Amino acid sequence: KYQEELAAYQAAHPELTQPVVPDSSAVAAAPVVESLGAATPDSTRLAREVAVLGDFLAAAKNAAPQEIVVENDVMKVRFSTGGGIVRSVTLKDYTRYGRQGERNEPIEMFVPESAKFDLSFFIKNGLNNVKVNTSEYTFTADPVIRTDTAQIVRMRLPVAEGAALEYRYVVYDEATPSRDYLVDYTVRLVGMAPYMANQSSIGIAWSNTSYQNERGFKNENMYTTVAYRVPGEGSIDDLSMSEGAKEEKISSSVEWIAFKQQFFSSVLIARDDFLYADVAYDTASPDSGLIKAFSATMAVPYTAQTEQYDFSFYFGPNKYAVLKKIDDAQGQSLLLDRLIPMGWGIIGWVSRWLVIPVFDFLRQYIPSFGWIILILAILIKIIVSPLTYKSYISQAKMRIIKPEIDALNAKYPKQDDAMKKQQEMMALYKKAGINPLGGCIPMLIQLPILIAMFRFFPSSIELRGQSLWWAHDLSSYDSILNLPFSIPFYGDHVSLFALLMALSTFGFSYMSYQQTASAQPQMAGMKFMMVYMMPIFMLCWFNDYSSGLCYYYLLFNLLTIAQTFLIRRMVDDGKIHAVMEANANKAKNKKKSKFQLRYEELMRQQEAQSRSGKKAAFYFFRSFRVGFPGAILTSTTPWGGTCVSKPLSVVVRSFCLHRSRTTCVPLMPSCLSVKPIFAGSRVLLNNPTAIAPSSRCLT
Numbered sequence: 219k220y221q222e223e224l225a226a227y228q229a230a231h232p233e234l235t236q237p238v239v240p241d242s243s244a245v246a247a248a249p250v251v252e253s254l255g256a257a258t259p260d261s262t263r264l265a266r267e268v269a270v271l272g273d274f275l276a277a278a279k280n281a282a283p284q285e286i287v288v289e290n291d292v293m294k295v296r297f298s299t300g301g302g303i304v305r306s307v308t309l310k311d312y313t314r315y316g317r318q319g320e321r322n323e324p325i326e327m328f329v330p331e332s333a334k335f336d337l338s339f340f341i342k343n344g345l346n347n348v349k350v351n352t353s354e355y356t357f358t359a360d361p362v363i364r365t366d367t368a369q370i371v372r373m374r375l376p377v378a379e380g381a382a383l384e385y386r387y388v389v390y391d392e393a394t395p396s397r398d399y400l401v402d403y404t405v406r407l408v409g410m411a412p413y414m415a416n417q418s419s420i421g422i423a424w425s426n427t428s429y430q431n432e433r434g435f436k437n438e439n440m441y442t443t444v445a446y447r448v449p450g451e452g453s454i455d456d457l458s459m460s461e462g463a464k465e466e467k468i469s470s471s472v473e474w475i476a477f478k479q480q481f482f483s484s485v486l487i488a489r490d491d492f493l494y495a496d497v498a499y500d501t502a503s504p505d506s507g508l509i510k511a512f513s514a515t516m517a518v519p520y521t522a523q524t525e526q527y528d529f530s531f532y533f534g535p536n537k538y539a540v541l542k543k544i545d546d547a548q549g550q551s552l553l554l555d556r557l558i559p560m561g562w563g564i565i566g567w568v569s570r571w572l573v574i575p576v577f578d579f580l581r582q583y584i585p586s587f588g589w590i591i592l593i594l595a596i597l598i599k600i601i602v603s604p605l606t607y608k609s610y611i612s613q614a615k616m617r618i619i620k621p622e623i624d625a626l627n628a629k630y631p632k633q634d635d636a637m638k639k640q641q642e643m644m645a646l647y648k649k650a651g652i653n654p655l656g657g658c659i660p661m662l663i664q665l666p667i668l669i670a671m672f673r674f675f676p677s678s679i680e681l682r683g684q685s686l687w688w689a690h691d692l693s694s695y696d697s698i699l700n701l702p703f704s705i706p707f708y709g710d711h712v713s714l715f716a717l718l719m720a721l722s723t724f725g726f727s728y729m730s731y732q733q734t735a736s737a738q739p740q741m742a743g744m745k746f747m748m749v750y751m752m753p754i755f756m757l758c759w760f761n762d763y764s765s766g767l768c769y770y771y772l773l774f775n776l777l778t779i780a781q782t783f784l785i786r787r788m789v790d791d792g793k794i795h796a797v798m799e800a801n802a803n804k805a806k807n808k809k810k811s812k813f814q815l816r817y818e819e820l821m822r823q824q825e826a827q828s829r830s831g832k833k834a835a836f837y838f839f840r841s842f843r844v845g846f847p848g849a850i851l852t853s854t855t856p857w858g859g860t861c862v863s864k865p866l867s868v869v870v871r872s873f874c875l876h877r878s879r880t881t882c883v884p885l886m887p888s889c890l891s892v893k894p895i896f897a898g899s900r901v902l903l904n905n906p907t908a909i910a911p912s913s914r915c916l917t
Contacts, residue, residue, distance in 0.1 A: 716760040779906070
């Protein structure tokens with residue numbers, strides 16, 4: 219690390235007391251060789267500064283900063299010569315909620331007074347090494363250079379005669395969002411090599427505080443964090459959500475770091491990677507108008523041959539179509555689109571390859587987002603309709619054989635007959651061609667699509683500021699009544715879309731319960747949870763969520779109810795029963811598989827054991843190894859003991875097992891009829907308490 223590399227210098231010069239990597243929370247004046255005195259310069263102080271820093275840095279330390287304003291079609295960027303930093307960024311196409319609850323203020327990416335960007339390094343001054351924190355000095359600025367597609371801002375920090383640190387910012391105006399939200403930032407070391415101390419890295423500290431931009435603090439804070447990407451990884455990492463402070467030390471190289479909010483991000487991209495990074499945030503209070511204070515401390519490698527560093531800033535929206543087009547120097551995607559929380563695995567695939575393309579396509583032709591969401595809900599419903607139909611058919615089959623299931627329950631009322639009842643019930647399912655999980659599996663297959671929609675709507679910036687009926691912003695909650703108090707787990711307002719969604723969930727749950735309870739009596743105990751608790755839970759959960767998401771779920775529930783009524787009219791239970799009878803006749807002549815025969819034999823043995831008053835014990839073996847004579851078989855008992863046996867080819871010569879949980883007692887070597895026990899197989903023991911050397915052989 220940077221601090222370790224300069225330990226020799228600090229040991230040789232005790233006056234060097236400042237840490238090499240600057241503090242990202244505050245980069246105050248930090249004298250290295252000696253105190254420079256009060257902030258107001260006088261002749262004595264100036265003389266001391268010149269002696270410590272040299273003429274050029276002493277002059278830059280006391281110069282007054284100036285601001286430079288550059289803008290394109292999408293943003294206005296204010297630069298300050300004080301530290302040579304980006305002081306503020308205003309997005310022209312987006313507004314945020316003000317103190318009065320109205321969306322009428324332009325988006326400021328961060329509080330200007332909180333903006334910090336500091337490079338720290340050591341230079342030689344005689345026999346001393348002087349630490350330079352660029353945030354303490356005022357740069358000199360050249361006139362802005364304007365071309366057809368860009369504006370260039372150059373600032374210099376003179377260090378010595380013929381040596382300077384030069385910043386070059388490029389703001390693009392190409393009418394291409396993936397370029398126009400980027401600010402290329404180049405750091406050049408002009409003639410600096412003779413003056414740089416012996417060091418292997420240069421420290422960077424970046425920090426700022428972001429405003430609260432959305433209507434609900436809690437919901438926006440849930441999506442606000444620090445994210446970063448390790449080079450070569452196919453995903454990104456973040457600090458996760460917290461209502462307090464959080465930090466992380468990243469020891470590996472880092473490609474970019476993002477101060478991410480729900481819909482906007484400030485990203486610092488290192489074209490040649492950072493050596494490491496320490497990132498952190500602290501959450502503001504809900505009534506402060508702020509959301510989080512971000513900080514990141516990094517380092518980049520340095521050698522005497524280093525002439526420049528290439529970085530880029532991204533100040534803009536978390537918009538998939540923009541972020542996915544931002545590449546590195548080799549043309550490879552930087553995966554900035556992963557800043558949008560679309561979910562992992564198959565859920566992310568559904569969002570990227572199904573939901574977003576369809577949504578963007580519809581936006582080209584339909585101006586109303588209410589119609590777009592309706593069409594999207596219909597298309598998703600059509601896609602999952604085969605699964606819904608299959609689930610309904612499975613439930614219809616269960617409903618048809620319910621009298622036979624009731625007869626089995628009446629035939630085997632005792633608990634001792636549970637195994638026999640289960641065996642005959644499985645035979646009944648097989649004869650009727652029913653999969654007991656047939657109603658659940660189609661619903662599980664639909665889950666990735668439903669979860670993808672759940673992730674898409676709250677993070678889709680396209681819905682931000684779009685109105686529908688009484689909802690003024692589909693990305694935030696809709697409120698038809700603001701309460702003078704806050705209800706625990708609910709909130710201080712009433713969202714009508716969330717209320718309607720909860721009512722539609724109640725209707726759908728009640729209809730589903732009636733259908734499943736008639737076919738599966740065990741579902742009767744779930745009525746309270748399914749019919750009543752689930753809608754209440756959804757109401758409390760979604761009251762603060764995106765009104766666009768609540769509107770989508772409302773439409774989806776209504777379409778599902780209508781689809782169920784339609785399927786009921788189309789499906790004839792009599793025809794299904796006839797098909798089931800035909801399947802049963804075919805199954806009579808079908809030969810049973812070896813697995814079925816073994817399973818039935820095991821069930822018969824367990825039933826006989828149960829009837830004789832003895833309890834059967836099942837043991838699972840997680841590891842098994844068979845080899846040549848003399849090899850070792852190792853298995854693990856459920857209570858943690860380890861058993862070792864010596865197999866002869868594939869015939870176990872001895873076996874050990876004991877209930878004491880601590881020891882294993884071997885069987886007699888004459889037990890040669892034991893078949894090999896493979897990993898995960900079950901072994902039925904006639905004596906559940908212990909197996910002594912005199913015990914009978916396992917069969």
